[in-house]
Amino acid sequence: MNYSNHNLLHLLNQSVRLMNQRMNEKLKEYDLYTSQWAIIYCLHKNGPMTLTDIWQYMNVEAPTVTRTVKRLEEKGWLSRKPGTDKRQRIVHIADNAKDEVSRLADIIRSYEDEQLFHLSTEEENQLRQLLEHITSNK
Template sequence: MNTTFDESIGLNTSHTIRNVIRYLTVHLKEFDLTPEQWTVLKRLAANDGISQKTLAELADKDQPTVTRILDILERKNLISKKKNVDDRRSFLIHITEKGKNVQQELTPFIEDVFENQILKGIPEEKLEVYKEVLQLINQNMRDRTD
């Protein structure tokens, strides 16, 4: 029986993404963060003091989703919002000391989860091919939508 690309690539990709997110959700629970919150916090740590729009682009999330995540991160005292003096309609987002501490603690933890659990037993050369293929797929889709 021949499987279609929709099943062999599309379904497997979707299934893998859901499994990784579910797995990370369980492991991030002890830090009181979700994978989405972690993604935003990590991008902000590397680009402190940026606009919400820029942060949304860097985190590859839509603006309403980032707004919701930022509200949660602000309640947890991991980020702060300050008026943008150059554009009074927008805010600049800053990571707090507590946010920096969480990010610094979580980065090696997440790397360990990926290296020793999610990617365990997969040779480096296969991971390189996997990353190259993902980049090509994403480029193909960008070329079609731009």
């Protein structure tokens, strides 16, 4: 077996690391990191969710999501409201942060376009389909 041809995971990891570093630079003025933006985006895309729904969707450990949501709540990005069950709390984008989240989503979309500009539309669609296929096989 020729291991030099088996570097796909390494390339994926390096690509994600580089893109996250660059994205952190974009998020710096908002006092956010990519891991925090991931949760905000999850709620922006899916609407209000429980903590359990968030960590299951993101495939991240529950304590990590709980800590990050707490920080984002303290920063004014998120709020938690009671759910139907007294123990359940529903996480929302804070009312006063909704416009800012929409603006930030546009900035991130532009950043994504910058990072993928060298791909044709067909290549970008292929990449998206392949990544969705990989992540759907959890």
